[in-house]
Amino acid sequence: MDKHLSTQFDAELSGVSTRVLEMGGLVEAQVAQALYALAHSSGETAAQVIAAEGRVNQMEVDIDADLSAIIARRQPTARDLRLLIAISKTIGNLERVGDEAARIARTVQHLLNTGVFGRLRLPVSDLEFEAQLAVASLRKALDAFARLDVNQAVEIIKQDNQIDAEFDGLMRKLITYMMEDPRTISASIDLIFMAKAIERVGDHAKNLAEQIIYVVKGTDVRHNPVEAVESIATRRS
Secondary structure (H helix, E strand, O other): OOHHHHHHHHHHHHHHHHHHHHHHHHHHHHHHHHHHHHHHOOHHHHHHHHHOHHHHHHHHHHHHHHHHHHHHHHOOOHHHHHHHHHHHHHHHHHHHHHHHHHHHHHHHHHHHHHOOOOOOOOOHHHHHHHHHHHHHHHHHHHHHHHHOOHHHHHHHHHHHHHHHHHHHHHHHHHHHHHHHOHHHHHHHHHHHHHHHHHHHHHHHHHHHHHHHHHHHHOOOOOOOOHHHHHHHHHOOO
């Protein structure tokens, strides 16, 4: 590839990567708004989250189309091709984060419509803490993607266990609530669905981190124990 074509290719890669980060910022804002809607019983904010879903979906379609065009025109090799493949998987994960945010927002709307907020005592604060961990992981994953930071990617993967532990703890608490007061069963089930959606946000952040390692190291680390991932990430390329 001559210098002119190489410069064009680099510009195209940079442009696509920038749009991925824009998409990531949008879905991160969606999650934050969904959690605000939950914490403040805000139907208006929940509606805003749902309204943004179409924009996220369209961004995924547009970026995917650009990736296909770049691959067809440039026929990239090695690391550049890995980056394009990783971007395709990354935008898929980001789109699903947006889906989870919309799911939380719709559940908030349902709880508001049934008049649960203010009527029943529910462990919403526990859900908020799990959410803070998941949003922090997503934010770190986007930052690591921008810099292709393998070390930070490993830290995100390690932290995923903490989110899972918070989810498990919340499940135990909600089961206790339902056993002690059957009136909370319906609302508790709704909270379980939201807790699961938040856990999936953490899972998608972990998936993004795994893609970063794949781009830099050329090894697919999915389904590997953390120790093996760390070993792969720290070895010399």
